[in-house]
């Protein structure tokens with residue numbers, strides 16, 4: 001069932017999205033060569049609980065941790081462990097929280113020290129594809145328009161768009177209808193309606209779109225072992241336009257990055 005949120009509910013969801021955004025901002029400074037992802041997981045859990053929220057992934061479908069951490073060729077759903085991060089790695093961190101009965105769900109792919117130029121390009125294009133997807137989340141468009149926008153941009157660089165994993169509606173459940181694929185055909189699928197809140201999350205591979213599953217039942221990696229990137233925002237449709245609930249600004253502040261990419265999707269206060 002597709003759930004339409006009231007403006008009051010969207011304000012509650014903004015709180016959940018803010019906490020996941022702050023959590024990733026806190027982690028941005030900690031992601032360094034030599035640090036292990038189990039440590040990051042503990043920091044994230046403590047931070048979320050200190051903000052009177054619950055980790056959203058811990059125990060969800062029996063997932064064992066607060067963060068999904070997926071380095072390099074891992075696409076998503078990596079489980080935190082004690083292996084130290086290495087200079088030149090990339091690390092996708094996906095984090096969920098539950099507050100006031102609503103979920104936030106947010107992801108960013110971080111660079112660990114200096115990374116190869118072609119990997120930086122993958123990160124840049126994947127993040128740009130997220131904003132292209134957000135722009136397509138507007139009145140008059142359908143799910144297929146959003147997917148088509150992300151797919152055609154990403155594939156124009158020769159990258160692979162993962163098919164098996166998709167974005168989703170978000171609310172009192174972590175995964176609500178409709179599914180939001182990062183590929184699709186224009187004019188197809190469910191119509192976007194005011195009050196929809198969705199998680200848009202392109203997962204883009206440097207090489208093949210094909211994936212493999214680890215034996216741990218969770219981790220997903222690229223079939224050719226080339227790197228994969230993942231960025232995720234929570235977006236509400238208000239007055240026919242997309243409005244960001246999550247923000248990368250805490251990450252940018254921590255890393256000293258200047259960016260105006262979120263400006264068109266900010267809440268307008270009169």
Ligand code: MG
Pocket residue numbers: 094095105106107201232
């Ligand atoms: Mg996520």
Ligand code: MG
Pocket residue numbers: 105106167168199201232
């Ligand atoms: Mg998600």
